[in-house]
Amino acid sequence: MRKYIIRRVLISLPMLLGISIITFTFINLAPGDPISAMIDPEEFQGLEDAQAMRESLGLDRPIPVRYVLWLREVLQGNFGYSYMSRRPVLDIIMDRMLATLELTTSGLVIATILGTIFGIIAALRQYSAYDYTLSIASLFGISIPTFFFALVALYIFSLKLHWIPSYGMYNAAEGFTILGNLHHLIMPAFVLSIDSMSGNTRYARTAMLEVLNADYVTTARAKGLAEYVVISRHAFRNALLPMITITTLRLPGLIGGAILIETMFSWPGMGLLSIKSITNRDYPILMGLTFFSATLVLYANLLADILYAYADPRIRVQD
Amino acid sequence: MALIGLAIIVLFSSLAILRPIVTWHHPNAVDLTKFKNAPSLPFIHGSLSESHIMGTDEAGRDIYARIVDAGRVSLTVGLLASGLSAFIGTIIGMVSGYAGGRIDDLLMRFTELVMTFPTFFMIIILVSLLGPNLLNLIVVIGFFGWPGKARLVRGQVLSLREMDYVMAARALGASDRRQIFIHILPGIMGYVAVASMLTIAGAILTEAGLSFLGIGVQIPTPTWGNMMTSAQSMFILENNPWIWLPPGVAISLTVIAVNFMGDGLRDALDPRTRIE
Numbered sequence: 172m173r174k175y176i177i178r179r180v181l182i183s184l185p186m187l188l189g190i191s192i193i194t195f196t197f198i199n200l201a202p203g204d205p206i207s208a209m210i211d212p213e214e215f216q217g218l219e220d221a222q223a224m225r226e227s228l229g230l231d232r233p234i235p236v237r238y239v240l241w242l243r244e245v246l247q248g249n250f251g252y253s254y255m256s257r258r259p260v261l262d263i264i265m266d267r268m269l270a271t272l273e274l275t276t277s278g279l280v281i282a283t284i285l286g287t288i289f290g291i292i293a294a295l296r297q298y299s300a301y302d303y304t305l306s307i308a309s310l311f312g313i314s315i316p317t318f319f320f321a322l323v324a325l326y327i328f329s330l331k332l333h334w335i336p337s338y339g340m341y342n343a344a345e346g347f348t349i350l351g352n353l354h355h356l357i358m359p360a361f362v363l364s365i366d367s368m369s370g371n372t373r374y375a376r377t378a379m380l381e382v383l384n385a386d387y388v389t390t391a392r393a394k395g396l397a398e399y400v401v402i403s404r405h406a407f408r409n410a411l412l413p414m415i416t417i418t419t420l421r422l423p424g425l426i427g428g429a430i431l432i433e434t435m436f437s438w439p440g441m442g443l444l445s446i447k448s449i450t451n452r453d454y455p456i457l458m459g460l461t462f463f464s465a466t467l468v469l470y471a472n473l474l475a476d477i478l479y480a481y482a483d484p485r486i487r488v489q490d
Numbered sequence: 491m492a493l494i495g496l497a498i499i500v501l502f503s504s505l506a507i508l509r510p511i512v513t514w515h516h517p518n519a520v521d522l523t524k525f526k527n528a529p530s531l532p533f534i535h536g537s538l539s540e541s542h543i544m545g546t547d548e549a550g551r552d553i554y555a556r557i558v559d560a561g562r563v564s565l566t567v568g569l570l571a572s573g574l575s576a577f578i579g580t581i582i583g584m585v586s587g588y589a590g591g592r593i594d595d596l597l598m599r600f601t602e603l604v605m606t607f608p609t610f611f612m613i614i615i616l617v618s619l620l621g622p623n624l625l626n627l628i629v630v631i632g633f634f635g636w637p638g639k640a641r642l643v644r645g646q647v648l649s650l651r652e653m654d655y656v657m658a659a660r661a662l663g664a665s666d667r668r669q670i671f672i673h674i675l676p677g678i679m680g681y682v683a684v685a686s687m688l689t690i691a692g693a694i695l696t697e698a699g700l701s702f703l704g705i706g707v708q709i710p711t712p713t714w715g716n717m718m719t720s721a722q723s724m725f726i727l728e729n730n731p732w733i734w735l736p737p738g739v740a741i742s743l744t745v746i747a748v749n750f751m752g753d754g755l756r757d758a759l760d761p762r763t764r765i766e
Binding site (some may be wrong): 427 | 525567573600602603606607608609611614615616618619691694695698699702703705717718721722724727728731734738741742745746748749750753
């Protein structure tokens with residue numbers, strides 16, 4: 172088990188390097204120039220001025236050189252400075268990270284718990300009205316765009332019923348309170364979770380059905396165990412195994428969904444920051460954001476693999 | 491279910507093709523005297539050319555004509571991006587599964603690498619930096635869609651390679667090329683087709699999301715996503731639901747239809763899902 176974990180952690184290091192190389196190349200090869208986005212046309216001092224700015228930011232050097240310089244700084248914990256605000260990238264991202272984590276974690280928890288419950292209900296009552304309703308609802312859930320759900324939710328709950336505020340993380344007039352924060356969180360988190368929840372429902376249903384047809388469940392029933400013992404001890408636990416992997420596979424999608432949700436609900440997280448940085452062509456921030464989110468996904472996957480090995484003895488034995 | 495899906499897709503495609511016949515306004519015709527008009531029925535609220543059965547948007551354009559026209563973009567992006575990712579995925583998966591060893595290791599690590607990227611985020615960055623046009627959208631969305639298919643194809647190649655009939659072909663001296671194209675490829679096309687149907691849905695949703703954020707296909711070309719951009723304003727969201735509701739319903743119906751077809755195709759091609 173320890174060997175397995177050490178090997179997986181070691182493999183993740185070259186993957187991190189790969190992530191950084193790919194991101195750096197993509198972002199720097201893209202046309203469009205931060206200098207022209209930065210210069211105020213009314214104060215334009217001529218091309219020499221632009222050239223001086225380009226040199227001061229190191230943008231005149233070849234890309235491989237810039238990558239090595241960037242990597243050397245990153246290893247010392249310096250992710251560079253925003254072209255726009257000149258603040259350290261790490262500070263800017265940290266300011267936004269908590270908001271995004273709150274939103275995506277809530278979304279992930281809602282999606283995992285409700286999705287698993289729905290899927291298992293559907294499987295236990297296969298071909299019943301519950302099953303058909305949940306199957307159709309989950310198909311609609313993965314098909315209807317997140318931003319359309321968000322618009323409808325805003326229209327109904329914020330604009331018509333006035334139950335839930337339409338923007339921000341808390342009421343600015345009242346200041347930050349936990350209750351106020353939750354009040355603002357519930358709608359974006361729920362809308363964000365719909366897509367993953369529906370996908371999870373479909374997976375959990377399949378996983379549970381597969382387990383219910385397995386020989387050991389038949390054996391358990393043949394022994395005369397009560398049905399709820401068969402379901403909870405024998406079937407349920409094994410159906411949860413694939414859900415571990417599915418949950419982490421949802422992460423990239425949730426981070427993507429968070430960009431839309433944050434923009435629509437003015438949730439001050441990394442998604443909103445990324446849209447702003449794209450408009451400004453603020454490369455250091457974009458690099459930082461991509462690097463952070465890819466790293467997050469990479470290590471979430473690693474965690475899932477370890478949890479999986481821990482939960483499923485068959486994998487431990489193989490090693 | 492799959493047939494309902496097919497019917498919806500055929501309906502939207504034929505409407506888009508027959509647009510000049512089934513609509514009586516040009517989708518891009520701006521008429522500022524008809525700013526955000528509510529839906530009006532022909533012959534009841536004036537003559538045919540004066541009426542807008544789905545209303546007009548904030549530039550006085552006919553929403554019905556734009557909805558009908560926008561289907562083209564969504565379906566094109568969906569089909570081509572998914573086709574591109576199926577093509578890349580099949581090649582990488584085949585090479586990886588057939589060559590094995592070092593090459594397999596390297597390609598699979600690369601595949602995992604691409605999978606760890608928060609796809610939508612990368613697509614947003616790349617599309618907006620490369621320039622938001624239809625071609626870039628298709629290429630970028632297609633480029634991030636292949637890893638799942640590569641792994642699927644690799645798995646299938648690995649199991650097919652050991653099948654008796656492929657062994658027999660090898661024993662008879664069939665070349666690598668013959669084994670791959672005549673014996674293995676036909677066996678995996680079904681799986682690729684099912685996976686591709688499901689990524690068409692994903693590609694349509696991604697395009698819609700990007701266009702909604704204003705970094706996808708640019709106006710005046712109508713797409714269901716960019717027709718809803720104006721609903722980011724709370725005023726339009728609250729007072730002019732006819733502007734954002736129909737495109738939202740159109741995307742949803744299309745993606746539901748594609749997913750119905752994908753599920754149907756999977757059940758038809760893979761009998762294992764039909765047990766019980």
